[in-house]
Structures are given as structure tokens and as C-alpha cells.
Amino acid sequence: SAMREQRxxxxxxxxxxxxxxxxxxxxxxxxxxxxxxxxxDAPVNGISTCVKGKFGWDFVNSTERLTKPLIRQGDSFxxxxxxxxxxxxxxxFREIRNESGSDALGFISSxxxxxxxxxxxxxxxxxxxxxxxxDNCSRYCQSPATDGLLRTVGLAGDSGTIADIARAGxxxxxxxxxxxxxxxxxxxxxxxxxxxxxxxxxxxLRRHEMADRADLFVRPNPGTDHVWLSAITRYIIDQGWHDxxxxxxxxxxxxxxVESLRPYTLEYAEQVTGISATTLVRMAExxxxxxxVAILWAMGVTQQRGGSExxxxxxxxxxxxxxxxxxxxxxFPLRGHNNVQGACDFGTLPNWLPGYQLVSDAGAxxxxxxxxxxxLPERPGMDNQAMLDAIVRGELRGLYxxxxxxxxxxxxxxxxxxxxxxxxxxxxxxxFLSKTAQFADVVLPASPSLEKEGxxxxxxxxxxxxxxxxxxxxxxxxxxxxxxxIANRLGADWKYAHPSDIMAEAASIAPLFAGIQYDRxxxxxxxxxPVAADGxxxxxxxxxxxxxxNGRAKLARANWxxxxxxxxxxxxxxxxGRLLEHFHEGNMTNQSAGxxxxxxxxxxxxxxxxAAERSIEDGALVRLISPHGQVEVRVMVTDRVHxxxxxxxxxxxxxxxxxxxxxxxxxxxxxxxxxxxxxYVRLEVIHRR
Ligand code: SF4
Numbered sequence: 079s080a081m082r083e084q085r086x087x088x089x090x091x092x093x094x095x096x097x098x099x100x101x102x103x104x105x106x107x108x109x110x111x112x113x114x115x116x117x118x119d120a121p122v123n124g125i126s127t128c129v130k131g132k133f134g135w136d137f138v139n140s141t142e143r144l145t146k147p148l149i150r151q152g153d154s155f156x157x158x159x160x161x162x163x164x165x166x167x168x169x170x171f172r173e174i175r176n177e178s179g180s181d182a183l184g185f186i187s188s189x190x191x192x193x194x195x196x197x198x199x200x201x202x203x204x205x206x207x208x209x210x211x212x213d214n215c216s217r218y219c220q221s222p223a224t225d226g227l228l229r230t231v232g233l234a235g236d237s238g239t240i241a242d243i244a245r246a247g248x249x250x251x252x253x254x255x256x257x258x259x260x261x262x263x264x265x266x267x268x269x270x271x272x273x274x275x276x277x278x279x280x281x282x283l284r285r286h287e288m289a290d291r292a293d294l295f296v297r298p299n300p301g302t303d304h305v306w307l308s309a310i311t312r313y314i315i316d317q318g319w320h321d322x323x324x325x326x327x328x329x330x331x332x333x334x335x336v337e338s339l340r341p342y343t344l345e346y347a348e349q350v351t352g353i354s355a356t357t358l359v360r361m362a363e364x365x366x367x368x369x370x371v372a373i374l375w376a377m378g379v380t381q382q383r384g385g386s387e388x389x390x391x392x393x394x395x396x397x398x399x400x401x402x403x404x405x406x407x408x409x410f411p412l413r414g415h416n417n418v419q420g421a422c423d424f425g426t427l428p429n430w431l432p433g434y435q436l437v438s439d440a441g442a443x444x445x446x447x448x449x450x451x452x453x454l455p456e457r458p459g460m461d462n463q464a465m466l467d468a469i470v471r472g473e474l475r476g477l478y479x480x481x482x483x484x485x486x487x488x489x490x491x492x493x494x495x496x497x498x499x500x501x502x503x504x505x506x507x508x509x510f511l512s513k514t515a516q517f518a519d520v521v522l523p524a525s526p527s528l529e530k531e532g533x534x535x536x537x538x539x540x541x542x543x544x545x546x547x548x549x550x551x552x553x554x555x556x557x558x559x560x561x562x563x564i565a566n567r568l569g570a571d572w573k574y575a576h577p578s579d580i581m582a583e584a585a586s587i588a589p590l591f592a593g594i595q596y597d598r599x600x601x602x603x604x605x606x607x608p609v610a611a612d613g614x615x616x617x618x619x620x621x622x623x624x625x626x627x628n629g630r631a632k633l634a635r636a637n638w639x640x641x642x643x644x645x646x647x648x649x650x651x652x653x654x655g656r657l658l659e660h661f662h663e664g665n666m667t668n669q670s671a672g673x674x675x676x677x678x679x680x681x682x683x684x685x686x687x688x689a690a691e692r693s694i695e696d697g698a699l700v701r702l703i704s705p706h707g708q709v710e711v712r713v714m715v716t717d718r719v720h721x722x723x724x725x726x727x728x729x730x731x732x733x734x735x736x737x738x739x740x741x742x743x744x745x746x747x748x749x750x751x752x753x754x755x756x757x758y759v760r761l762e763v764i765h766r767r
Contacts, residue, residue: 084108088115089547090601092534093131094190094527097413098122098240098263099536100131101602104528104547111135119602122240122536128261135528138548142510144523145552155511155521160553160563163520167478168567170503170519171207174476180208180455184465184474187214187426188481188557189415191524192532193541194580195557196417196424197432198565198572199480203459205450206565210428210437210459211474214421215482217462218489221749222380223411224422226389229634230397232625234434235419237408238372239538239606239617244270245406248277248368252303252392253378253755255655257287260412260537264288279364281306282378283653284683284725285718294360297720300651301382301641301756302351307391308636309347310362311398312339319366321400328630329397335633342636365399370406376414377655381755384639386748394633402631403620413537416527420535423591423607424584428459433588449587462488463750466497476503478564480557481524485514486733489741489752492707507560513733523554530556532577533599538617540606543599641756642744644722648704648758650688653725654737680735681714683725684761689715692763699764702726704757707739710764724761 086107093100100123105112114132116125137143147163148155158166174182185207187199196214203212216224224234231237243249244266256264264287270276271291280292281303289295298306314320315336325332344355353361365371373396379388393409401407413419425432431454435442443454460468462484468474488494498504498517506518515521527534528547535541550556558580562572574580578596585591593609606615623629644651682702684694694700698713702724711726711734719725726737737754744753 086112087547089545091528091544091547092416092542093127094416095130095134096260097416097418097537098260099416099534099538099540099542100127100262101542102127102131104135106547109139109548111138117602121540121542121602121604123262126262126265137509138526138528139551140510143551143554144509144511144521145554146523147553148511148521150519160555163522164563164567167505167520167564171476171564171568174503175207178475181211181457182474183207183209183476183478184211184460184468185426186462186465186477186479186482186484187212187421189215189418189421190481190527191557192417192530192544192577193420193424193535193584194532194577195480195561196421196426197580197584198558198561200425200432201450202561202565204454205452206568206570208452208455210455210457211465212426212459213428213462213465214418214426215415215487216418216422216427217749217751218487219377219414219751220380220411220418221751222385222746223375223389225386225748226391226393226634227409227411229390229632230393231402231409231620231631233619234422235539235607235619236410236537237402237619238405238410239540240266242406242408242618243267243372243374243410244276246276246368246370246372247406248279248364248371250279250281250371250373251288252281252373252375253380254374254376254412255282255284255286255288256374256412259376259414259655263412263537277364277368279361283719283723285720294357294364296353296357296361298351298353300653300723301384303379304384304388304391304636304638305342305347305350306353306358306361307388307395308339308342308638309344310358310365311391311395312342313344313359313362314365315339315398317362319362320398324400325398328403328624329633330628330630331633335394335635338635338637365395370404371396371399371401372406372408372410374410374412376412378755380411380746380751381753382641383744383747383753383756384637384641385746385751385753387634387637387639390634391636394636397631397633402624403618403622405618408619410537416536417534419537419539420533420541423535428461432584433590435588446587449583461750463745463752466494469497469501475501477501478505478507479514480507481509483512483514485517486736486738489738489754490706490743491736491738493743507557509554522560523552524560525550525554525556529554530558530577532558533581535607538606540604541594541599542604543596639747642753642758644758648760650722650724650759650761652702652704652737652740652757652759653719653723654728654741654754654757655725680711680727682711683714683716683719685719685721685723686715686717687721688724689713692761693766694763695766698766701762701764702740702759703762704740704742704759706742709735709737709739711735724759
């Protein structure tokens with residue numbers, strides 16, 4: 079009854095914004111969100127949250143929410159019933175598959191939806207349609223870190239927990255801005271640094287808040303992290319400061335690795351990176367002196383042509399110094415979205431089945447195929463980038479995209495728009511009529527996290543349950559129900575009554591998740607994978623063995639891939655990243671009044687030196703031009719950036735200032751992650767003030 083609906087309720091959920099994975103109670107009355115109340119029981123955050131988790135929820139009740147399926151009619155959309163929309167989708171998918179084969183269809187899953195929904199999306203692609211053409215947005219961010227870790231230590235995730243980061247003797251942050259992008263995690267580091275004598279080294283182009291706090295802040299030339307990492311590792315070995323017992327007992331490939339380090343002398347590194355030899359030695363000494371080293375990295379490292387190689391170099395440094403498999407040490411790629419870890423873990427990748435079982439492994443295909451009652455496709459699938467190219471070639475005819483703002487998040491937006499316009503049949507499932515949905519033929523209204531049950535996996539591999547806080551708005555539905563309806567219209571006979579049924583199936587086919595069960599995740603309880611059948615979590619990876627077949631780690635040979643360089647035409651290096659108040663391109667946070675009030679528009683940061691040289695003042699309107707497009711944006715003069723470095727946040731309030739109009743086609747060579755951080759532009763002043 080209406081009376082009951084108006085009762086005040088308190089429901090536990092997990093934050094939908096970043097990969098830290100804060101959990102808290104949400105107090106509601108009807109659809110009104112009264113407050114967010116953190117709990118001492120929350121395993122990650124306790125009583126802390128950041129501004130997004132606390133005040134970022136207005137978007138759930140935004141009048142812009144999609145509440146009905148939409149079908150394209152000329153240049154606009156008309157409302158449709160679910161049956162009409164789903165029948166159209168199933169019919170079109172069937173037609174494309176019959177005419178052009180399964181691989182003419184592609185699937186893009188989401189780091190915002192639950193593990194269970196990701197699992198179903200890849201099952202739809204593989205078991206119902208018969209293609210491995212499935213990917214998620216980790217292609218835009220952490221795939222290079224995954225590659226570097228898989229090659230060296232064998233699993234794609236943080237090697238320890240956030241508590242290990244707080245426990246480390248030395249934290250090194252490379253190309254990451256956790257105070258804004260992972261606020262509650264950064265708070266842990268700040269506290270350990272202030273109260274417990276933890277040392278902090280920050281290596282970044284931009285002097286952000288953590289850089290201000292650091293014991294040592296180093297600004298290398300763009301794209302040269304691999305070189306200083308390799309040089310200090312070589313120096314450590316030359317000085318005999320490496321952990322030879324650890325290497326002997328646990329690591330393969332030491333000699334070949336040392337051989338590959340030969341070019342990376344201090345002199346060479348000084349010349350390439352711009353970091354003085356004295357500072358490089360100081361960096362090596364800090365590592366030597368520390369009891370436990372944790373290295374945190376993110377997009378500054380990964381979004382480069384050599385992002386995978388640099389990620390491997392980080393892992394190599396940790397291996398050589400014995401900083402794996404013990405508390406307070408290890409590798410921590412900081413996951414961006416709340417569930418980008420889970421999206422990968424549950425198999426929405428073109429070459430991985432759920433639980434990091436290779437598509438190319440015939441045994442794995444056979445095992446999973448037996449459970450799913452089909453023969454699984456053997457041909458590796460296309461990633462996001464390859465799918466776009468295949469659209470342009472006319473080979474990929476249909477695309478089903480869930481919860482991704484691909485048109486503005488992928489690099490080189492003009493190119494992406496051209497590809498999406500060419501697509502024959504495009505289904506977009508989202509909570510808003512996103513900018514990407516403008517290209518769609520059918521738009522399906524989905525539910526945000528507060529309107530459904532399921533689990534998310536945070537950056538430290540921790541699986542946590544969310545409980546339904548609100549009923550779906552209008553005719554919107556949780557993504558797992560929508561995917562199931564499409565699958566069943568295509569001949570599947572899925573009967574999942576609740577996300578727990580989906581997790582039970584995933585746990586039965588992926589040893590990594592063997593003991594994950596909803597009853598073990600009740601309330602604020604959580605599990606950290608790998609989870610043994612008896613429910614035991616593994617907070618610390620590699621205690622006794624690494625995840626390769628022989629139990630040993632493998633050093634990856636040093637291989638620096640030089641970045642793109644500026645030229646006379648495009649003379650400024652354009653860096654880009656997040657702001658505390660906004661999440662990524664802003665499709666949710668721009669709908670939250672409390673957040674847009676704080677940061678209403680995008681701006682470009684330029685250095686006092688550059689401002690003086692070009693006579694530009696704060697607030698000037700400028701045009702930034704790259705070979706791929708241009709934007710117009712206001713200037714903020716700040717010493718957070720220096721010299722010819724400029725910084726454009728990626729929350730796209732207005733399309734004129736979208737950073738990806740400027741980024742180009744260069745990608746990480748091993749994973750195809752766009753090299754967003756290798757962008758050069760020139761600047762023209764429109765109005766000085
Ligand atoms: Fe949410 Fe991340 Fe902020 Fe925690 S730190 S409240 S997970 S956005």
C-alpha cells in the first residue's frame with residue numbers, strides 16, 4: 079500500500095562509482111533518497127565515503143531516465159512495448175546471423191553492471207549467438223595492466239588488498255591520481271603516511287594532491303615510465319640490492335631479464351626521462367630501505383603505446399625486490415569503474431571465458447560448453463577497436479551495447495561516430511538516452527545499481543552484494559532480465575529467478591569463484607577471489623606460488639616503446655583524467671545537482687609558464703586542435719601542470735569540450751588500449767578573458 083511504500087527503509091548497497099568498492103546503507107522514503115550512511119561493518123571503507131558515494135545519487139530519479147523502450151523512427155525515436163522491442167532485436171540478430179554468420183554480431187558489456195549481468199552477456203554472445211566478439215571498457219583502461227600481470231605473475235588483479243597498501247613501508251604511485259579518482263583508498267594512504275611513517279613516492283606529469291604530500295615527487299617526460307623503472311631495477315641489481323633468494327626460489331627468466339636491462343643505464347634514463355641520475359639513485363634507495371613496497375598505477379601508465387610493457391616493468395621491479403606474496407607489498411593496478419574488475423573476471427573479454435580460462439583452451443571450452451549445452455566458438459573474438467574497424471569494413475552488422483558511453487569514451491570520437499553511423503543494427507541498453515544511444519536503432523531502459531540485486535567486485539578482487547533499494551523506474555528493468563529475455567527469444571531456455579542462480583552457475587564452471595555463494599555474502603560480508611570451494615577467500619595472492627603452471631613467476635624482458643612526440647604544428651602535450659566530483663565522462667554525475675553545482679563545466683589546465691608565454695589569463699576561452707578534431711574550453715592557470723603539459727578533465731559536460739575529439743588512433747601494441755595519453759595539440763586563443 080501507499081502507506082507502506084512511504085515507510086523509511088534502510089538498505090545496504092555498494093557504490094556504483096569507482097573501483098574502491100565502498101559499501102553503505104541508503105535511507106529511502108518512497109523514491110526519495112534521504113541519506114547515505116556508512117557502516118563500521120563496511121569491509122573497505124568503514125565510516126568513510128567520498129562526495130560521489132555520499133551525494134551522487136540524484137541521477138537515479140532524474141527526469142531524464144529512460145522509462146520505456148524506444149525504436150528509431152527517422153531521425154528520432156518512438157516509444158515501444160518491451161515485446162515489440164525485444165522481438166525486433168531477436169529477429170534482427172537471427173537474420174544477421176543466418177545471412178552473415180555469428181561473427182557479424184558484436185557485444186559490448188559494462189563495467190557498471192553486476193558480475194551476474196556480465197556473465198549473462200558473455201553467455202549470450204558465446205552460447206546463444208556463437209561468437210567471442212565481446213569486450214568491455216577495460217579495453218579503454220586497464221587491459222595493459224592485466225597483460226603485464228598475466229605475463230609475469232599469472233593473475234589479473236591487485237596482488238593484495240587495500241589494507242596491504244596501508245601496511246606497506248613505501249607506496250609508489252605512478253600515473254594515477256587516487257585522491258580524486260579513488261578517494262577513500264587515497265585516504266588510507268594519507269593516514270598511513272601521516273601517522274605510521276609510511277613513505278610515499280609519486281611519479282606523475284601532474285602535481286596532484288598526492289604529489290604534494292609525497293616524500294619524493296618526480297616528473298618524468300611523458301611516456302618514459304618504462305625507462306626509469308628499468309633503470310632503477312638495473313641499478314638495484316648492479317648494487318646487489320635485489321632479493322636473490324626470492325628470485326632463485328620463485329622466479330624464472332632472471333638472466334635473460336638482466337641481459338635486457340643492459341641499455342638502461344642511469345645516464346640513458348636521465349637523458350630520456352629528464353629525471354636526474356641523483357634522483358634515480360634516491361628512488362632505488364627508497365625501495366631498498368622500505369619494508370614492503372606497494373606500487374599503484376593507473377591510466378597514466380596504461381594509456382600509452384607501451385602501456386602493457388610498462389605494466390610488466392612494474393611487476394618485474396616487484397619480483398626482483400621480492401615484493402610479492404607478503405603483506406604490505408605488491409602490484410595494485412587501480413581499477414576505475416566500480417565493476418571493471420568483475421566485468422573482466424566474468425568473461426566479457428574476447429579471449430577469456432569466465433574466471434580467466436582461455437578461449438583457446440579446448441578443455442575449458444569443452445567443460446563450459448557441456449554446462450551450457452552447446453559447442454563453444456573457437457575463433458578468438460574481436461575487441462572494441464577491432465569491432466569498430468569491422469563495422470567500417472561492413473563485416474560487423476549488428477552491435478548490442480550495454481551501459482557504455484562508447485561514442486565519447488573511446489579515443490578519436492569523430493572516427494567512432496562515423497563507424498557507429500554505418501552500423502546496420504545497433505542496440506543500446508542504458509539508464510539515459512546517452513550520447514551513444516543517439517546512434518541506436520533500439521534503446522532499452524535499464525536499471526541502475528540501486529534498482530537491482532547482484533554483486534560487484536572491487537579493485538582488490540572483493541566480491542560484495544548489493545540489495546535492491548528502489549523498484550525499477552517506469553518500465554525499466556535490471557540488465558540481467560533484459561539479457562535473459564533476448565536469449566530466450568533466440569531459442570535459449572534460461573530460467574534464472576534471481577542473480578544468485580547466475581552466480582551459482584558461474585561458480586560451478588570457474589575454479590576462481592568455486593566457493594562464492596550469496597549466503598556467504600549476506601549483509602556486509604564479502605569474499606575475495608580466488609575463493610576455495612569451502613568459501614575461503616585469498617586476500618593475498620602468490621603467498622606460496624605464482625599462478626603459472628610451474629608455480630613460478632616469469633620476468634618479462636625490458637622493452638621500452640617510445641611514445642609519440644610533439645612537432646611544430648602540435649606542440650603541447652595533452653594529458654587527461656578525472657576530477658573528484660565527476661565520474662568519467664559524467665553521464666551519471668552530470669545528472670546529480672550536488673556535483674554539477676561544484677564543478678559546472680570543464681576547463682583546461684595550463685601552466686603559469688605557458689600562460690605568461692602566450693599572454694593567456696584564467697578564464698580565457700581557447701580552442702585546442704589535434705590532427706583528429708578540436709574543442710573549445712576555458713582556461714584555468716595552475717602550477718599543477720608545468721611547461722607545455724596541459725590537462726583536460728574527461729567529464730564531458732558539453733560536447734564541444736570532449737577530450738576524445740582530440741585523442742587519436744594510436745594504441746597499446748599488445749592490447750589495443752587507446753594511447754589517450756599520447757595526444758599532442760596546438761592552442762589558439764578565442765577570447766583572452
Ligand atoms: Fe564510491 Fe569510490 Fe567514493 Fe568509495 S571512493 S564512495 S567507491 S566513488
